[in-house]
Amino acid sequence: MRDPAVLSVLADRERRSREAMAQALAQGFAARSVTPPAPVELLALIVHALDDGLSIQRVLSAGESPAGGVMDVVDLLMRSWTALARAGTPEATDPPASEGGATP
Secondary structure (H helix, E strand, O other): OOOHHHHHHHHHHHHHHHHHHHHHHHHHHHHOOOOOOOOHHHHHHHHHHHHHHHHHHHHHOOOOOOOOOHHHHHHHHHHHHHHHHHHOOHHHHOOOOOOOOOOO
């Protein structure tokens, strides 16, 4: 983006979108009486990135994209993350390893 003013507006819009998603995820975990398996800000970033990717796929492959889209993905992720949180695995509470760090 070449126009700094436009970039600033878009960056703010994206930030507010991620914040809203983080709030919705936090409410979803609270309604399920579980602690999120990772910070809700990270989970919101994952959902946001998937939404961006799914939007591109809908444009490029309109006839091949399944109906439902991101809401089905969010539902699947919430069920998966809830199961992970309820399992109480160490992965649910340990912070993610850094990109350059060793993986277990």
